[in-house]
Amino acid sequence: MLKLYHYHISANSRRVWITLLEKDIAFELVSLKLDGDQFQPEFLALNPFHQIPVLVDDGFSVVESLAILDYLEAKYPTPALLPTDAKAVATVRMVEMVTVNELLPAMEPLFFQMMDIAEQKPEKLEQAKQKSATVLTFFEHLLGDSPYFGGKHLTLAEVVAGTVVPWFPSLGMSLGNFPKLSAWSEHLMERASWQKTQPIPELMEAAATRMKAVIAQRQTH
Numbered sequence: 001m002l003k004l005y006h007y008h009i010s011a012n013s014r015r016v017w018i019t020l021l022e023k024d025i026a027f028e029l030v031s032l033k034l035d036g037d038q039f040q041p042e043f044l045a046l047n048p049f050h051q052i053p054v055l056v057d058d059g060f061s062v063v064e065s066l067a068i069l070d071y072l073e074a075k076y077p078t079p080a081l082l083p084t085d086a087k088a089v090a091t092v093r094m095v096e097m098v099t100v101n102e103l104l105p106a107m108e109p110l111f112f113q114m115m116d117i118a119e120q121k122p123e124k125l126e127q128a129k130q131k132s133a134t135v136l137t138f139f140e141h142l143l144g145d146s147p148y149f150g151g152k153h154l155t156l157a158e159v160v161a162g163t164v165v166p167w168f169p170s171l172g173m174s175l176g177n178f179p180k181l182s183a184w185s186e187h188l189m190e191r192a193s194w195q196k197t198q199p200i201p202e203l204m205e206a207a208a209t210r211m212k213a214v215i216a217q218r219q220t221h
């Protein structure tokens with residue numbers, strides 16, 4: 001059976017978890033605490049970069065969440081989470097990559113502030129909001145009047161961006177200026193796969209405490 005090595009509050013691993021659920025694939029979830037267990041030799045043998053998620057399929061280890069999504073799509077093509085039309089494929093890929101390369105780094109100060117992990121200067125928070133707004137505006141235009149980024153059906157764009165965009169209201173940034181994206185986000189959160197994988201507050205707090213300790217340790221060395 002497939003094994004997903006994962007951490008409960010990670011957006012990187014949640015996108016794989018949701019894909020497995022949406023495709024109704026049997027799998028075993030192996031939770032790491034990321035308190036050092038990612039440096040154990042057995043885990044480093046699966047991923048020398050000591051990061052989750054890792055998907056192991058009959059001895060074949062796949063690292064990097066977007067590569068894992070592609071592996072699942074190729075091996076379990078039904079239901080399809082990638083469109084075939086050229087523009088739709090490009091749109092889905094843009095959303096995936098812009099989420100990972102632009103949106104997640106831009107919103108980090110908002111996340112750190114919300115979780116009380118590290119005090120952020122007001123200018124830094126303002127800059128984070130502006131950079132995030134640039135991405136959200138781009139997404140609002142890309143989505144247009146479609147229910148999903150790739151057209152009429154759920155795609156990997158939803159799986160990747162849809163586990164990040166819904167955070168904004170709790171990070172102190174309303175989605176009011178992005179009405180289409182806001183409706184899309186609400187709709188996704190009603191899906192069983194989103195609800196089942198929603199990080200619970202106790203785990204978020206435990207993770208924040210751990211991150212605070214890591215940051216404090218870095219500052220004293």
Ligand SMILES: N[C@@H](CCC(=O)N[C@@H](CS)C(=O)NCC(=O)O)C(=O)O
Nearest residue numbers: 010012038050051052053064065066
């Ligand atoms: N580009 C990677 C990023 C994965 C990643 O950043 N994982 C973090 C948790 S969200 C991790 O495992 N950190 C532990 C470490 O670096 O030691 C992916 O998309 O899979």
